[in-house]
Amino acid sequence: MDKKIVMLGMIVGSTLGTYVPVWFGADSFSFASVIGAFLGGLVGIWIGMKVYSA
Numbered sequence: 324m325d326k327k328i329v330m331l332g333m334i335v336g337s338t339l340g341t342y343v344p345v346w347f348g349a350d351s352f353s354f355a356s357v358i359g360a361f362l363g364g365l366v367g368i369w370i371g372m373k374v375y376s377a
Contacts, residue, residue, distance in 0.1 A: 329371035336367020 340363015344355035 325375045328375050329368055332367035332369075332371030332374070333364045334367070336370070337361070337364035339363050340366070 337360040340359035340361070341351065341356045342359075343363070344353065344359050345351050349355045
């Protein structure tokens, strides 16, 4: 079950991280969206680990 929670956090985080720069006018395939997806994935993994360990 722990892997599913972490993977879900990564997917949701990277998806949201991709769209944050789009809200500020960047293209969805821009470098800012790629960096946002990476950072959002890391945050999602971190949140998934926190939820699992709680």
